[in-house]
Amino acid sequence: MSKEKGVCFFAYNNEQIDYIKLAILAAAHVKKHLNVPVTVITDEGTYSWLKSSHDIGKSSKYIDDVVITEDEMQTNPRKHWDSPWSSFNAPFLNGNKHKIWKYSPYEKTLLLDIDYMVRNDFLNHSWDQYTGVCMYSQACDLRNELPGSRERFLFDAGIPMWWSTVVYFDRTEVSKLFFDMWEHISENYDYYQYLYNFPGKLFRTDYCVSIATHILNGMVSGDHINSFPNQLINMDQKDDIVEVRDNSEWIMLSNDTNEKWKNILVNNKSLDVHCMNKRAIDRHYDKIMETVK
Amino acid sequence: MDERLQKALEFSNYSLTITNQKKNIKNRINQIRIVHYNNGVFFADEQTISFIKTLIDLEHKSVVLIDTKENPVEVENLKELLNNLTSAYFSATNELNAEFVKIKKQRTVKQIMDW
Numbered sequence: 369m370s371k372e373k374g375v376c377f378f379a380y381n382n383e384q385i386d387y388i389k390l391a392i393l394a395a396a397h398v399k400k401h402l403n404v405p406v407t408v409i410t411d412e413g414t415y416s417w418l419k420s421s422h423d424i425g426k427s428s429k430y431i432d433d434v435v436i437t438e439d440e441m442q443t444n445p446r447k448h449w450d451s452p453w454s455s456f457n458a459p460f461l462n463g464n465k466h467k468i469w470k471y472s473p474y475e476k477t478l479l480l481d482i483d484y485m486v487r488n489d490f491l492n493h494s495w496d497q498y499t500g501v502c503m504y505s506q507a508c509d510l511r512n513e514l515p516g517s518r519e520r521f522l523f524d525a526g527i528p529m530w531w532s533t534v535v536y537f538d539r540t541e542v543s544k545l546f547f548d549m550w551e552h553i554s555e556n557y558d559y560y561q562y563l564y565n566f567p568g569k570l571f572r573t574d575y576c577v578s579i580a581t582h583i584l585n586g587m588v589s590g591d592h593i594n595s596f597p598n599q600l601i602n603m604d605q606k607d608d609i610v611e612v613r614d615n616s617e618w619i620m621l622s623n624d625t626n627e628k629w630k631n632i633l634v635n636n637k638s639l640d641v642h643c644m645n646k647r648a649i650d651r652h653y654d655k656i657m658e659t660v661k
Numbered sequence: 662m663d664e665r666l667q668k669a670l671e672f673s674n675y676s677l678t679i680t681n682q683k684k685n686i687k688n689r690i691n692q693i694r695i696v697h698y699n700n701g702v703f704f705a706d707e708q709t710i711s712f713i714k715t716l717i718d719l720e721h722k723s724v725v726l727i728d729t730k731e732n733p734v735e736v737e738n739l740k741e742l743l744n745n746l747t748s749a750y751f752s753a754t755n756e757l758n759a760e761f762v763k764i765k766k767q768r769t770v771k772q773i774m775d776w
Contacts, residue, residue, distance in 0.1 A: 488692075490692060490695075493697045496697075496700075497697050497700060497702075499700075508688075510681075511681050511684075512681060512684040512685060512688060591730065591732075597695050597702045597729065597730070598691070598692050598695065599688070601688075617775075619774050622681075632674070632677055632678050632681060633678055633770060633773070633774050634678075634681060634682070634685065635682060635685065635773070635774055635775070636685060637685075637689065638689060639685075639688065639689055639692070
């Protein structure tokens with residue numbers, strides 16, 4: 369019998385990023401602020417790494433269930449940044465994210481990316497608030513500015529972008545349709561890239577959910593897929609964390625994309641943050657963990 | 662560098678940082694002002710609070726309201742919604758006031774960051 373509600377994370381390690389380590393931190397945030405069960409979906413190799421390299425006893429304080437998958441995923445090479453001055457390449461394994469419908473043990477699920485740090489209880493409203501699927505359709509950066517046009521629309525005259533960073537869903541027929549559509553788009557990604565004219569070689573689940581939403585809304589703007597009433601706050605890969613304080617304050621550096629030698633300091637207190645610079649989280653891992661224990 | 666230019670650039674950096682910090686605080690405050698009620702989403706602003714109070718004064722018991730997403734929401738207990746809205750409103754304004762009092766005294770980027 370499935371459980372009532374909970375949060376799920378996907379975590380597949382690669383040679384550069386210890387995703388399972390980040391998943392433990394993200395799960396600790398969920399436990400502190402949402403206080404719901406957490407399931408991590410991973411593969412055998414990553415799970416073995418968790419058992420051998422991290423304190424399994426400690427991690428089980430934050431992670432209630434582990435689902436081991438055997439999906440074959442295509443290599444999805446991605447260039448990651450750690451500030452504007454340092455970059456590295458690593459595969460990004462996200463090809464099976466739509467299978468959360470199958471893997472989630474919950475009736476009502478919040479699927480979060482492992483770099484999404486929950487820092488207040490706002491998402492707890494989701495459980496009773498939404499029927500079907502809910503995601504973010506509005507985002508801003510650390511300067512409270514809108515993302516670039518390519519992060520707001522799939523192309524200049526394209527459909528609006530939705531974010532797959534936070535996906536809430538229940539077990540209704542609409543949710544099933546949504547995940548079936550997402551799967552179909554994943555399987556025919558090249559065709560949909562041609563049809564919707566979005567750029568790049570990286571397989572992005574944000575594009576998949578945007579197209580699925582567009583199609584399910586009848587190819588027009590609609591509200592069959594819910595959007596969260598607040599904004600997703602994105603910390604860019606070129607931004608950094610300077611200091612983590614006990615009172616939920618993070619002092620961050622927001623980089624100027626046009627003049628990359630310029631930064632401003634930002635004090636983020638108690639707002640959820642999508643921390644795309646994973647190395648920055650890693651540098652402050654122990655201190656961040658202390659604040660959510 | 663010319664001292665006048667250096668001072669102007671320092672002030673420019675300070676202005677940019679403090680403006681962003683105020684936006685950050687407002688972002689947090691606006692999230693506190695979001696009230697979920699009976700599957701609807703309301704924003705705790707002066708207009709909504711006044712409107713609900715007017716409906717109560719006119720002795721309406723249950724009404725259908727349009728929420729911020731333009732969906733109709735049946736409200737059986739207007740007083741409860743008013744309480745939720747005013748509570749969210751004052752939580753937000755008190756926090757905003759506390760943060761602004763703090764930020765007003767800060768004259769450098771270091772002070773804004775509480776260093």
